[in-house]
Amino acid sequence: MSAKMKIGIIGCGNISKAYLSNGPSFNDIEIVACADINMDAAKAKAEEFKIKVMTVDELLKSPEIELVVNLTIPAAHAEINLRALNAGKHVHCEKPLAITLADGKKIIDLAKKKKLRVGCAPDTFLGAGLQTSRKIIDDGWIGKPLAGTAFMMGRGPEAWHPNPFFFYQTGAGPMFDLGPYYMTALVHLLGPVKTVSACTQASFPVRIAGCKEHFGAKIKVEVPTHCSGTLEFWNGAMITVVMSWECWKHAHSPIEIYGSEGSMMVPDPNGFGGPVKVYRPGNENWSETVLTHKYAKNSRIIGAADIAAAVKKGRPHRASGELAYHVLEIMHAFELSSKSRKHYVLKSKCDQPAPLPTDLMEGMLD
Numbered sequence: 523m524s525a526k527m528k529i530g531i532i533g534c535g536n537i538s539k540a541y542l543s544n545g546p547s548f549n550d551i552e553i554v555a556c557a558d559i560n561m562d563a564a565k566a567k568a569e570e571f572k573i574k575v576m577t578v579d580e581l582l583k584s585p586e587i588e589l590v591v592n593l594t595i596p597a598a599h600a601e602i603n604l605r606a607l608n609a610g611k612h613v614h615c616e617k618p619l620a621i622t623l624a625d626g627k628k629i630i631d632l633a634k635k636k637k638l639r640v641g642c643a644p645d646t647f648l649g650a651g652l653q654t655s656r657k658i659i660d661d662g663w664i665g666k667p668l669a670g671t672a673f674m675m676g677r678g679p680e681a682w683h684p685n686p687f688f689f690y691q692t693g694a695g696p697m698f699d700l701g702p703y704y705m706t707a708l709v710h711l712l713g714p715v716k717t718v719s720a721c722t723q724a725s726f727p728v729r730i731a732g733c734k735e736h737f738g739a740k741i742k743v744e745v746p747t748h749c750s751g752t753l754e755f756w757n758g759a760m761i762t763v764v765m766s767w768e769c770w771k772h773a774h775s776p777i778e779i780y781g782s783e784g785s786m787m788v789p790d791p792n793g794f795g796g797p798v799k800v801y802r803p804g805n806e807n808w809s810e811t812v813l814t815h816k817y818a819k820n821s822r823i824i825g826a827a828d829i830a831a832a833v834k835k836g837r838p839h840r841a842s843g844e845l846a847y848h849v850l851e852i853m854h855a856f857e858l859s860s861k862s863r864k865h866y867v868l869k870s871k872c873d874q875p876a877p878l879p880t881d882l883m884e885g886m887l888d
C-alpha cells in the first residue's frame with residue numbers, strides 16, 4: 523500500500539459531497555478519482571474537487587486505486603461491491619451492505635477469499651458522541667446494561683423529497699433507510715444480538731408525493747412503515763426498538779440505555795456529536811458529560827480512513843462488513859419475526875468493534 527491509500531468513489535450523488543469534502547482531513551487516504559453511470563454527475567464532482575473523472579469500468583481497472591468507496595443507490599450496492607472485490611480492490615460501501623442476506627454473504631465470502639477488506643456505513647459510531655457513550659458503558663458509569671430503547675419515528679419523506687418513490691420499495695422503508703444507524707450504534711455499544719421478536723405493519727398502502735417535481739403522484743408502499751420489536755443481546759440487555767414512518771410527533775430520545783447503576787441518553791446515531799447525558803442515583807437530574815473523543819463534526823468517510831489505518835497496522839477495521847452483515851440480518855429479522863409470529867434467532871454474530879482511543883491526533887485513527 524502507498525503512504526496514503528488511494529480511493530476511487532463510485533456514485534456521485536447527494537452524499538458524495540460529504541465524502542469528497544471530508545477525505546482530505548484524514549492522513550491515511552487520498553481520493554484520486556470518481557465515477558458514476560451518469561457521467562455528467564461524475565464530471566461535476568471531479569471538477570469541483572480537482573480529481574480524475576473515469577467511467578465505472580476505468581475506475582475498477584485503474585491500478586492506482588486500492589479502495590473503492592461505493593456511494594451508489596442501495597439496489598446497486600451488492601453489484602458494485604462484488605465488482606470492486608473481483609477487481610482486487612478493498613471496498614467501503616454506503617449503507618446497507620446489500621439488500622438481501624444472500625448478496626451480503628456473497629460479499630463477505632468473496633472478500634475473505636481474496637484477502638481484501640469490506641467496510642460499510644454508517645461510520646457515525648466512530649464519532650465523538652457514540653464513542654463517549656461507549657466509554658461510559660465500558661468504564662462502568664451505568665453498571666451492567668440491562669435494557670433500553672431506540673426510537674426513530676416520523677411521518678416519512680414523501681412530503682418533501684424530490685424522489686420519494688424508492689423510500690417505499692424493497693431495500694428501504696424506515697428500517698432499511700435509517701435502521702442501520704440505530705442497529706449499528708446498538709451493536710457498537712452492547713455487542714451482537716441474539717434474537718429479535720417483532721411486529722411490523724404498513725398502515726398506508728399508498729402515499730402521496732408532496733414535492734413540486736411529483737406533486738400528487740401516488741407512491742405504492744411495498745415495505746413495512748412501522749416496525750416495533752425487542753432485541754435480545756448476547757450480553758443480556760433487552761432493547762425496545764421502533765422504526766416508523768407512521769408518526770406525526772413523539773417525545774422519545776433516539777437511544778436510552780438503562781444500567782444496573784444508572785441511565786444514559788445516547789445522541790442521534792445519524793450524527794457524529796453529542797449530547798451524551800448520564801443519570802446516576804443521588805443526582806437530581808440528567809447531567810451532560812464532556813465528549814471524550816475527537817470527531818464531533820460530520821466525518822463521513824472516517825470508516826474508509828479506518829480501513830487504510832487498519833491495513834497499515836494489520837489490525838481489524840471497525841466499520842466492518844461482518845458488522846454490516848449482522849446489522850442487515852437484524853433488520854430483516856423484524857419482518858421475518860412478524861410474519862412467522864416467532865422470535866427470530868440470528869445466525870450471524872460479529873465482534874463488537876474496538877473503541878477508538880481518546881488521545882488521537884486530528885486526522886489519525888489507531
Ligand SMILES: NC(=O)c1ccc[n+]([C@@H]2O[C@H](COP(=O)([O-])OP(=O)(O)OC[C@H]3O[C@@H](n4cnc5c(N)ncnc54)[C@H](O)[C@@H]3O)[C@@H](O)[C@H]2O)c1
Pocket residue numbers: 532533534535536537538557558559560563578593594595596598602616617618
Ligand atoms: N443523501 C443522504 O443524505 C444520505 C445520507 C446517508 C447515506 N446515504 C446513502 O448513500 C447512498 C447514496 O445516496 P445519495 O443520496 O447520494 O443518492 P443519489 O441518488 O443522490 O446518488 C446516487 C448516485 O449513484 C449513481 N449510480 C446508481 N447506480 C449506479 C451504478 N450501478 N454504477 C454507478 N453509479 C451508479 C447515480 O447515478 C447517482 O448519481 C445510498 O445508499 C444512501 O442510503 C445517503
